Amino acid sequence: DGAERVRVEYEPLPAATTIDAALAPDAPLVWPTGTPGETGEAAAHGADVAGEKGSDRPTNVARSTQFKRGDVAAGFAEADVVIERTFTTPMVHQSYLETHGMLVQPDPLTGGATVWTSTQAPFYVREEVAKVLGVPETAVRVVATRPGGAFGGKFLLYELLIALAARQMNRPVRLVLTRNEDLLAANPAPAARFVMRLGAKQDGTLTALSANITFDVGCYPSPHGISAVLLGSYYQIPNLDVRYTEVMTFKVSTGAYRAPGAPQATFALESMMDELARKLAIDPLELRLRHASRPGDPMVHKRPWPSMGLPDVLARLQAHPAWQQRDKIRAKGRGIGIAVGGWPGGVEPTAASCQLHRDGTLQVHIGAVDLTGTPTGLALIAAEAFGVSADKVRVVTGDTSTAAFAGATGGSKITYMLGPSVIAAAQDARQQVLAIAAEELEADPADMEIVDGRVQVRGVPDRALSLTEIAAKTMQFGGKYAPVVGNGRYANTKASPGFCAQLAEVSVDQETGEVTVHRLVLVQDVGRAINPLTLTGQLHGGAMQGIGWALYEQMVHSEEGQLLTGTWMDYTVPHFVHAVPEIETIIVEVPSEQGPFGARGAGEPPVIATAAAVANAIADCTGARLTALPMTPARVLAALETNVETD
Structure with missing residues (x-):
């Protein structure tokens, strides 16, 4: 093999591998030409802080910030007891059961690609892959596979490199890290x-x-x-x-x-x-x-x-x-x-859609990833908002070509931020269903209700249409009703x-x-x-x-x-x-x-x-x-x- 004929000689360079070594006046610089920009992971979790700033000259200090209140010296002077301690914590890996894995299929017609990856943030991956390929975001489709655990560690790592390799080779390229590789070259807690x-x-x-x-x-x-x-x-x-x-x-x-x-x-x-x-x-x-x-x-x-x-x-x-x-x-x-x-x-802006199928079930499309039981919780929310049992709701997740935008799954925000979008989408679909039933039954939409999969006139249960009947009326030749598709969005800050x-x-x-x-x-x-x-x-x-x-x-x-x-x-x-x-x-x-x-x-x-x-x-x-x-x-x-x- 060609690899066996290659001989490499390494010259070790000075390295600062501890906080104190990196802060020393003569410390070798990690980035001699200037600090690169950070990823969006912290912002997606709500962990970034306004007012942080880096140095104007090359240094190993990426940023610093300070918060003050009152007079600290005076506060300690009036204290009867003062505790002083130094605490340390190590780098800790997320230790998800499934390591990072991805497959990229290039598209020679558009210059884009389809990316299957175990990510928490499919829209973020789409944005960054489109940038490195130099194509519109619509030329990149990202399908978030079941991640097998993530805990903040699976936003964007090697997708950009694999996308470039796939386009260069004009072949599908797959990368699945071994456990050793994931520990060596992923992104643990600092x-x-x-x-x-x-x-x-x-x-x-x-x-x-x-x-x-x-x-x-x-x-x-x-x-x-x-x-x-x-x-x-x-x-x-x-x-x-x-x-x-x-x-x-x-x-x-x-x-x-x-x-x-x-x-x-x-x-x-x-x-x-x-x-x-x-x-x-x-x-x-x-x-x-x-x-x-x-x-x-x-x-x-x-x-x-x-x-x-x-x-x-x-x-x-x-x-x-x-x-x-x-x-x-x-x-x-x-x-x-x-x-x-x-x-x-x-907090992040979100959107969702809710569609009524011919069998009377609801399908909710979201851009978030199924990481922590997301579909189950959102199905319960959609069911409550629409007026059906949760077993009549199916939630489809994590495909940028079919779902409305949602931020990364992380930071304890998916139920909080995406839930209201799902409620709005389900309520929109509900109002459409009530309007169709009211017209068919010659009733006021305000008098309609959904009970056990049927839309009926309140107080007159015999005057009713099933959800399957209503759905059928929106999907037939010569029908006068559009398919029921509710949309919702939410952008609380x-x-x-x-x-x-x-x-x-x-x-x-x-x-x-x-x-x-x-x-x-x-x-x-x-x-x-x-x-x-x-x-x-x-x-x-x-x-x-x-x-x-x-x-x-x-x-x-x-x-x-x-x-x-x-x-x-x-x-x-x-x-x-x-x-x-x-x-x-x-x-x-x-x-x-x-x-x-x-x-x-x-x-x-x-x-x-x-x-x-x-x-x-x-x-x-x-x-x-x-x-x-x-x-x-x-x-x-x-x-x-x-x-x-x-x-």
């Missing part, structure tokens, strides 16, 4: 460091918070400034100084992973709140409730919190038997820890935050350092539970991913930036033997002002607070505070030996 100070008076009044946040985002910009916003906004603190810096290093590019930036920030903040409560001998849940932000309170960037349920989930957790009986649990040698985490929610309070019950093996999580309690505000069964699955899945953050997962690199954890033998993820014996979910419904039937996004919050809750439970059990994720047995043993914080 590593981070939080240098924190938190001050309070003896009675528990918070006086000041300062945080210096630095994210190691690898070789491309990856905005995670939302971590700074959340860290400074969960609680009402009069004096704040929160700084965020995004640093590029000579490692793989990073991207979004379920609530990008929030698990890291929450681990740091909620650990600090817990330790402060213990120093002051104050109930840690009472301390949180006392200072928890409420709707209308200012966030760190001065915008008000919209409708949300942070105090509500804390109050429900406070009443839980596990918290009320925590002394009995401690008597068994176990620890109890709590934490709360939230996500602001994403007001987000709908979701919060989840968690309680972890753990034990620690004092000889091995192994941590066992015996129970997790999740209390989450979802606005309105559209589909309680799939919602519970979301909460369970998020909790287990949170256990991965807490105890197992980390991407380890050599000093040269080479990945040392390139297989699932080395990169440890929670699996069946690590399953928590008991995960209890409690649904709180604080209705969203704009969400469909009051629903708000639910996908992000379950993963956010788990690591902090586990860390607080370990501290409750052993007295040792861990400040680095994951909390491996080696780190736990080191903390037990010194009985102090360890990193």
Whole structure:
């Protein structure tokens, strides 16, 4: 083979592979000619922050931002207790079951292509592929296949290269990454460091918070400034100084992973709140409730919190038997820890269509991807809006040639943003059906109703037409009615935050350092539970991913930036033997002002607070505070030996 005859000699170049190395004055630059633009993943999740800016000259700092309130120096001066800690979190991979895969079929007539890919964002892929091919977007068709898991990691990665290769070869080209390739060259969550100070008076009044946040985002910009916003906004603190810096290093590019930036920030903040409560001998849940932000309170960037349920989930957790009986649990040698985490929610414009078929069923076309049970939830919404049972609704997803635009599936926004479009489309179709039936039955459309698949005159059930009869009248020669196709769109710009309070019950093996999580309690505000069964699955899945953050997962690199954890033998993820014996979910419904039937996004919050809750439970059990994720047995043993914080 020709490849066997090729000999390559490599000359290693200097590489900055850590935050400190990349920030050194003489550090080699990842991009000597200037920082490239970031991808749209953060914006699609609602994780970007207005006001972030990069440097005017080449540097490894991609962007930085700062939020201030009050007088921080004065706030710390009046504090009776000041906690100072540094927290670190590693790069963490999304660990979806199916790796990145795609197939591109070139179209020699238009110069475009058809792309089958496991993406969360088919319209985003279409836009970018059209750009690199130099063709109109209509010349590119993207079909989003079932992704096999994504969690923020499957927006746009290799589709552009495969599209170019397919056109160059004039042949279909397929790429399916191996697990090793996906770990080596996808886009995991970035590593981070939080240098924190938190001050309070003896009675528990918070006086000041300062945080210096630095994210190691690898070789491309990856905005995670939302971590700074959340860290400074969960609680009402009069004096704040929160700084965020995004640093590029000579490692793989990073991207979004379920609530990008929030698990890291929450681990740091909620650990600090817990330790402060213990120093002051104050109930840690009472301390949180006392200072928890409420709707209308200012966030760190001065915008008000919209409708949300942070105090509500804390109050429900406070009443839980596990918290009320925590002394009995401690008597068994176990620890109890709590934490709360939230996500602001994403927003994007959406549209949907709803068509009545000859068999009396509805078909809803959406541009979003079936990632988290999307079709099931939207079928329930369409059925409610139109007036039929959910088994009469079919939802077709993720084909840019047949569906109206929808943003990326991610950021806890699909039900919230696409649901209203589906409602509008279903109601439009319903009005068309009622109008046809009214004309046929010589009645007023206002007097018509849909009952059990029939359109009847209210109060006169014998005067009725079935949906199949109405559909047939729109699809026959000489018919006077157009086919029933309802359209809906929605472009609300007001987000709908979701919060989840968690309680972890753990034990620690004092000889091995192994941590066992015996129970997790999740209390989450979802606005309105559209589909309680799939919602519970979301909460369970998020909790287990949170256990991965807490105890197992980390991407380890050599000093040269080479990945040392390139297989699932080395990169440890929670699996069946690590399953928590008991995960209890409690649904709180604080209705969203704009969400469909009051629903708000639910996908992000379950993963956010788990690591902090586990860390607080370990501290409750052993007295040792861990400040680095994951909390491996080696780190736990080191903390037990010194009985102090360890990193």
